Amino acid sequence: MQLSEQANISCMVKGGIFDDAKTWDFVFGFLMIASLGACGISQGAESVEERDTLAVDDSTLTEEGDDADAEAVQEAEEVSSETTGTAPNEQAVGDAGVFDLENGMVLLNSGYEMPILGIGCFRLSQSQAEDSVYWALRDGYRLIDTARIYGNEEGVGRGIQRAIDEGICTREEIFVTTKMWTDDFGDGDAAIDASLSRLDLEYIDLMILHHSQPSNDVEAYQAMERAVEAGKLKSIGLSNYYEPEDFDRLVDATTITPALLQNETHPYHQSTVMKEHIAQYGTVMESWFPLGGRGNTQVLFDDETISSIATEHGKTSAQVILRWHLQAGNIAIPGSSNEAHIQENFEVFDFELTEDEMQRLTALDKDQRFAGY
Numbered sequence: 001m002q003l004s005e006q007a008n009i010s011c012m013v014k015g016g017i018f019d020d021a022k023t024w025d026f027v028f029g030f031l032m033i034a035s036l037g038a039c040g041i042s043q044g045a046e047s048v049e050e051r052d053t054l055a056v057d058d059s060t061l062t063e064e065g066d067d068a069d070a071e072a073v074q075e076a077e078e079v080s081s082e083t084t085g086t087a088p089n090e091q092a093v094g095d096a097g098v099f100d101l102e103n104g105m106v107l108l109n110s111g112y113e114m115p116i117l118g119i120g121c122f123r124l125s126q127s128q129a130e131d132s133v134y135w136a137l138r139d140g141y142r143l144i145d146t147a148r149i150y151g152n153e154e155g156v157g158r159g160i161q162r163a164i165d166e167g168i169c170t171r172e173e174i175f176v177t178t179k180m181w182t183d184d185f186g187d188g189d190a191a192i193d194a195s196l197s198r199l200d201l202e203y204i205d206l207m208i209l210h211h212s213q214p215s216n217d218v219e220a221y222q223a224m225e226r227a228v229e230a231g232k233l234k235s236i237g238l239s240n241y242y243e244p245e246d247f248d249r250l251v252d253a254t255t256i257t258p259a260l261l262q263n264e265t266h267p268y269h270q271s272t273v274m275k276e277h278i279a280q281y282g283t284v285m286e287s288w289f290p291l292g293g294r295g296n297t298q299v300l301f302d303d304e305t306i307s308s309i310a311t312e313h314g315k316t317s318a319q320v321i322l323r324w325h326l327q328a329g330n331i332a333i334p335g336s337s338n339e340a341h342i343q344e345n346f347e348v349f350d351f352e353l354t355e356d357e358m359q360r361l362t363a364l365d366k367d368q369r370f371a372g373y
């Protein structure tokens with residue numbers, strides 16, 4: 001798949017609510033406390049602190065929240081197992097994980113190709129997700145990352161349909177990722193069908209388990225394996241596995257090797273150990289919080305090394321960070337509901353960081369995470 005040319009967008013939506021970190025931090029902090037109570041987290045859990053934080057992690061906090069989600073899960077109908085997706089490239093699976101920066105693609109160990117730069121939908125409302133996904137597809141993006149817990153899968157589906165209806169792209173050219181939330185691990189089959197229904201898709205390109213913490217992750221992963229067999233999912237993977245042993249525990253108990261691991265990864269937390277570990281399986285790293293995440297981005301944008309390299313290239317700090325991800329072999333899914341930022345974040349295929357610049361950026365690693373889950 002060839003990445004299309006950038007659309008000439010003149011719209012300048014600046015400082016949408018998604019970019020107002022201070023306001024958001026206040027609201028998020030308040031809602032975190034409310035959410036903890038509402039989530040009914042067991043204080044007897046093995047790692048209460050981790051599970052508490054996890055529970056509020058991606059609880060999207062949009063207008064359409066968990067209630068609507070839960071209803072959708074219950075009411076979900078069986079989806080067709082017929083698929084129309086592109087066929088896996090079996091012959092080249094040995095090359096899994098090698099980034100093609102010219103075409104913006106990577107071959108997964110499942111045999112499917114995946115775009116290396118996409119749009120993240122964390123904390124987008126249904127309508128924001130619809131618009132952002134539509135704008136992204138119009139700008140040339142072909143990878144979309146959402147999750148059942150974001151409460152915006154319907155909006156994502158509508159954005160995709162709008163782009164398809166306008167002839168911007170075909171379903172087969174788009175790579176859609178969603179995640180199975182931990183509460184659903186006990187009935188993964190229903191969770192997959194519900195996501196398909198909400199997204200209004202016949203198949204999902206990649207589904208990943210949202211977090212490693214619940215003890216029934218193997219059971220949930222096996223449901224995804226069944227869905228691969230049924231043609232409902234093309235590739236499957238994991239998110240938030242930070243210990244090689246934890247990753248191996250899941251791999252040893254299951255059949256299909258994870259195609260991808262989505263972990264917090266950015267210049268201050270480069271995930272080097274996990275990246276090296278999963279490479280032996282042909283599993284690729286995908287970065288969440290690629291720009292540091294809401295409320296932390298300015299720390300990275302103002303970093304002297306990053307901002308000086310940006311100035312040298314006539315690019316923004318965000319673009320330099322994203323280019324670093326791609327050259328370092330991390331799939332990146334920056335989140336934004338800001339039309340101008342969405343466009344800016346995709347304009348990273350027209351410059352290259354030198355070896356020296358890559359080394360200077362690699363030297364920024366502090367093993368410092370911005371999130372606690």
Ligand code: NAD
Pocket residue numbers: 018019020057058119120121122123145146210239240262287288289290291292293294295297318333334335336337338341342344345
């Ligand atoms: P991010 O690092 O992409 O940063 C998002 C923040 O950066 C927002 O405040 C956004 O407004 C701002 N921003 C984006 N582009 C900008 C630009 N060009 N200039 C200035 N500001 C800009 O963090 P994120 O969105 O939380 O993470 C990316 C995606 O990863 C999410 O949208 C989601 O899809 C996924 N995610 C997954 C998990 C998980 O547990 N698996 C957790 C968090 C996020």
